[in-house]
Amino acid sequence: MIVKTKKYKLSTGTYIKLAMFNLLRKQWWVFLIVAALMCGAFFIWSIWWIIGPLIALLLYALFWLIQFTGVTQMEQNKILFERLSYEINSQQVLIKVNTKQGMPLKWDMIKDARIGKDYFLLIVSKAQLVHLPFRIFNTENERKFLQTILKRKGYIKT
DSSP states (O other), X not given: OOEEOOOEEOOHHHHHHHHHHHHHHHTTHHHHHHHHHHTHHHHSOOTHHHHHHHHHHHHHHHHHHHHHHHHHHOGGGXXXXXXXXXEEOSSEEEEESSSSOEEEEEGGGOOEEXXXXXXXXXXXXXXXXXXXXXXXXXXXXXXXXXXXXXXXXXXXXX
C-alpha cells in the first residue's frame, strides 16, 4: 500500500518550535547540570550560584534557537519549507516537489519518530525534520497505516 498525501508547506515557526522541543527532549541532561551547579549555593552561599547557571542555560537555549532560525534562512534548506507532497510505503518516504521531482528518504535514515496531538514527526537529524500533520492524509486508514509502519520499524512503542 502507498499513502499519498496532500501538498503541505511547513512554516518556519512550526519548524523552529518542533526542533527546539525535540532538542530539549533529547538533551534533558543539560537541566541536571544546571541544577547541580545551582546546588553550589547550599555549600557556599552566593546569588551567583543561581544566576550563573541560569544565564548559561539561557545562552545555551539561545544558541540553538539561532541555529534553527539559521536553518530556515539557508538556501540549501529552502526545500524543507516549500509545498511538498509525500508518498509513504514500507520501504521509504518519497518527498515530492512535483510529479517529476522528488527525493526518497529510506526508513534507515530516520533516527526517531514521534506522534503528537495532531501530527507525525520523523526526525532525520537535529536540524532535519519531516512534519506530517494528520490533515494532509486523505483517510483515517492512511494515518493508521503510517502508524503501523512506525511501530513495525521500532520508532514508536505500543
